[in-house]
Amino acid sequence: MEPTASDYPHINGWGIDADPNNEPTYPLKNYTGDDHQRLNWERPPQQVQTVEILHSNERPNLTAVFGTSSPPSGLSGAIRRFAFRFSESEYGHWLPLLLADRVNVVEGIVDDLAHGHIPNIFAEKGWKADWKHNRAGLVQNVVIGVAATALVYAFFTRNKQQTAFTRLKKTISN
Amino acid sequence: MLAMNYRGPFRVRAAQKPYPEILHPGDAIVRVTRSCICGSDLHLYHGLVPDTRVGMTFGHEFIGVVEEIGSSVQNLSVGDNVIVPFNVACGKCAFCKQGLFGNCHESNPEATAVGGIFGYSHTAGGYDGGQAEFVRVPYADVGPTIIPDWMDHDDAVLLTDVVPTGYQAAEMGGIKKGDTVVVFGAGPVGIMAAKSAWLFGAGRVIVIDHLEYRLDFVKKYAQCEAYNFRSMEDPVLFIKKTTDWFGADVCIDAVGGDAAGSALQTITGRKLMIQAGSATALHWAINSVKKGGIVSIVGVYGPTDNLVPIGNVVNKGITIRANQASVKRLLPKLIDHIQAGRLNPKEIITHRVPLEEVSDAYHIFSAKLDNCIKPILIPPSARQ
Numbered sequence: 333m334e335p336t337a338s339d340y341p342h343i344n345g346w347g348i349d350a351d352p353n354n355e356p357t358y359p360l361k362n363y364t365g366d367d368h369q370r371l372n373w374e375r376p377p378q379q380v381q382t383v384e385i386l387h388s389n390e391r392p393n394l395t396a397v398f399g400t401s402s403p404p405s406g407l408s409g410a411i412r413r414f415a416f417r418f419s420e421s422e423y424g425h426w427l428p429l430l431l432a433d434r435v436n437v438v439e440g441i442v443d444d445l446a447h448g449h450i451p452n453i454f455a456e457k458g459w460k461a462d463w464k465h466n467r468a469g470l471v472q473n474v475v476i477g478v479a480a481t482a483l484v485y486a487f488f489t490r491n492k493q494q495t496a497f498t499r500l501k502k503t504i505s506n
Numbered sequence: 507m508l509a510m511n512y513r514g515p516f517r518v519r520a521a522q523k524p525y526p527e528i529l530h531p532g533d534a535i536v537r538v539t540r541s542c543i544c545g546s547d548l549h550l551y552h553g554l555v556p557d558t559r560v561g562m563t564f565g566h567e568f569i570g571v572v573e574e575i576g577s578s579v580q581n582l583s584v585g586d587n588v589i590v591p592f593n594v595a596c597g598k599c600a601f602c603k604q605g606l607f608g609n610c611h612e613s614n615p616e617a618t619a620v621g622g623i624f625g626y627s628h629t630a631g632g633y634d635g636g637q638a639e640f641v642r643v644p645y646a647d648v649g650p651t652i653i654p655d656w657m658d659h660d661d662a663v664l665l666t667d668v669v670p671t672g673y674q675a676a677e678m679g680g681i682k683k684g685d686t687v688v689v690f691g692a693g694p695v696g697i698m699a700a701k702s703a704w705l706f707g708a709g710r711v712i713v714i715d716h717l718e719y720r721l722d723f724v725k726k727y728a729q730c731e732a733y734n735f736r737s738m739e740d741p742v743l744f745i746k747k748t749t750d751w752f753g754a755d756v757c758i759d760a761v762g763g764d765a766a767g768s769a770l771q772t773i774t775g776r777k778l779m780i781q782a783g784s785a786t787a788l789h790w791a792i793n794s795v796k797k798g799g800i801v802s803i804v805g806v807y808g809p810t811d812n813l814v815p816i817g818n819v820v821n822k823g824i825t826i827r828a829n830q831a832s833v834k835r836l837l838p839k840l841i842d843h844i845q846a847g848r849l850n851p852k853e854i855i856t857h858r859v860p861l862e863e864v865s866d867a868y869h870i871f872s873a874k875l876d877n878c879i880k881p882i883l884i885p886p887s888a889r890q
């Protein structure tokens with residue numbers, strides 16, 4: 333038997349939006365047939381383009397409005413331009429964009445320095461919050477970091493006669 | 507003005523930026539009074555979304571006061587307090603006209619597979635977002651909605667995304683009275699999905715996560731069952747057993763690409779990024795729903811590919827429904843629910859952080875420190 337609101341007295345509004353027509357095929361859109369007009373709606377006025385905007389090759393034009401944050405620039409910009417030659421269906425589009433994002437991080441640091449700003453990476457990563465709420469975790473991270481650095485240092489300096497490479501080979505074969 | 511500024515994965519700071527300008531007759535400039543950090547921002551923060559450019563300001567969940575309007579704006583006046591839906595939507599294209607405000611075709615030149623979203627990388631239109639003192643809001647006549655006088659602004663800011671998304675997750679589940687609904691994820695979105703499932707007549711609501719403090723919260727807040735997947739050998743088997751070996755009627759993925767719980771998914775999806783985020787929760791959802799059941803996905807994944815058991819979708823005859831929430835479509839109904847006390851979103855806010863401390867706020871929310879559920883950022887200009 334179908335439950336009723338009296339079965340759920342503790343839930344304010346139980347079942348109030350239940351809709352027997354909400355079958356899996358029931359679309360969450362109010363079908364109007366507009367789909368068959370394709371792109372022929374009355375377009376909003378076009379925003380004037382003042383900075384470089386890359387646009388998907390799966391559409392014929394820019395959208396009527398768009399964001400103007402951080403236009404492509406430098407090496408990352410060149411990689412992004414290349415990526416936009418490929419459709420959204422291609423790895424050739426997304427993988428270069430991810431690469432560009434990483435290159436952009438280095439450009440960001442260079443840009444900071446060029447403006448006389450030394451980025452406080454620990455502050456940017458919110459380590460102050462760690463000190464307050466996760467001190468053990470922070471200390472553990474620092475200890476692991478220091479230990480790893482010390483190990484690497486020891487590995488490369490222990491025996492000057494042996495090259496680091498032959499030592500690495502030995503370590504692996506052991 | 508002060509704004510959040512993305513510097514690279516796990517690195518953000520508050521920095522000065524030029525005041526935004528009206529660039530289109532339909533634009534408004536809004537002075538932000540509150541903005542939130544969302545689970546979606548974490549995908550950007552973790553470097554998972556392609557074309558996330560250094561220098562961008564994030565923030566798609568914000569409310570504020572209209573400061574300036576473009577020449578064609580008619581529905582708003584300077585001084586109005588507005589809820590700004592996270593979707594940038596024109597109201598005129600074939601998709602907007604049919605209520606699909608999350609899929610507008612006139613708001614994102616960079617991609618056709620996703621509509622425009624404030625402060626959400628160039629893959630979602632390249633808009634600077636609302637984790638700032640001021641923000642440019644295009645199509646101001648379409649999305650922004652005046653905050654009713656009686657409404658608490660902490661509730662209002664959650665209507666920009668979290669509440670409609672959780673509600674739509676339940677709506678897309680096509681819940682029938684008496685259905686057992688399993689929600690993966692006890693973040694703000696999963697919490698709202700669990701709460702909303704009852705409104706559609708769910709008979710039983712089960713939430714799965716691995717953060718005890720969130721499970722404790724959702725159990726009370728959404729009056730549902732809540733279980734820790736770390737304490738189960740196999741969450742799918744657990745759900746099969748607890749549904750008399752039948753499977754859940756509806757499963758909701760409210761986790762997305764930052765899911766934990768499977769080493770293979772985590773390494774390939776979040777570390778090596780050879781898939782578009784880890785699809786652990788979606789995998790569990792597909793495998794624990796009944797034959798002919800519905801899987802509703804609101805968790806966000808990147809644009810490439812994910813490892814999911816698609817063969818089981820075919821063999822079990824599962825219906826998958828998914829979307830970015832259509833905030834504007836749902837607002838009238840949700841405002842009603844809040845007024846009637848059926849929904850009380852602001853209770854999920856755990857942290858109130860000055861915008862200047864945005865780096866710490868991101869880290870706290872990302873690392874789930876200090877029992878964080880939902881942090882909101884308050885710009886200096888809103889604190890006087």
Ligand SMILES: NC(=O)c1ccc[n+]([C@@H]2O[C@H](COP(=O)([O-])OP(=O)(O)OC[C@H]3O[C@@H](n4cnc5c(N)ncnc54)[C@H](O)[C@@H]3O)[C@@H](O)[C@H]2O)c1
Nearest residue numbers: 545546691693694695715761762765766767805806830831
């Ligand atoms: N479709 C939309 O319109 C829309 C809108 C907003 C948010 N989202 C997406 O919804 C998702 C959740 O957002 P949120 O703000 O609640 O984020 P959140 O990061 O606060 O919550 C995610 C929760 O999932 C849990 N989790 C991780 N792995 C899990 C697993 N395998 N099974 C179950 N739970 C698991 C985490 O512990 C966390 O509590 C994100 O992917 C976000 O991008 C979508």
Ligand SMILES: [Zn+2]
Nearest residue numbers: 544546567667
């Ligand atoms: Zn959000």
Ligand SMILES: [Zn+2]
Nearest residue numbers: 596599602610
């Ligand atoms: Zn539109």
